Amino acid sequence: MQIRQVELTNRRGLHARACAKVVELASQFRCNVCLVWNGRRASARSIVAVMLLAAGVGATIRLETQGPDEGEAMTAMVELIAGRFGEQR
Numbered sequence: 001m002q003i004r005q006v007e008l009t010n011r012r013g014l015h016a017r018a019c020a021k022v023v024e025l026a027s028q029f030r031c032n033v034c035l036v037w038n039g040r041r042a043s044a045r046s047i048v049a050v051m052l053l054a055a056g057v058g059a060t061i062r063l064e065t066q067g068p069d070e071g072e073a074m075t076a077m078v079e080l081i082a083g084r085f086g087e088q089r
Contacts, residue, residue, distance in 0.1 A: 002065045004074060006082065008058065008059045009082075009084055010087045011057065013056035013058075014056075014059075017085070019050040021085050022035070022050055022077070022085075023050060025076055025080055026043075026044035026045050026077070029073040030067055031073050032065065033063070033065050033073055033077060034063075035053060035062070035063060036064065037053045037062070038053070038055070040052070044077070
């Protein structure tokens with residue numbers, strides 16, 4: 001299992017488009033990917049679960065990956081979030 005803390009630095013936090021990108025990316029891996037924030041856990045494969053976290057700008061979320069390609073999944077998820085989900089500043 002890999003665990004990392006990442007800060008949401010995009011304009012709106014986990015809004016619909018950002019959540020869709022998280023789910024799309026997580027679905028490319030065989031491992032389990034979870035996001036944890038404010039005591040709540042969400043499977044990164046469920047757009048509803050990720051949206052219900054309602055993590056806003058500046059929130060620090062915990063990413064957890066567990067499974068055969070957990071390292072690659074963690075790297076990709078961190079890059080997506082650090083890259084502000086591809087959004088402009």
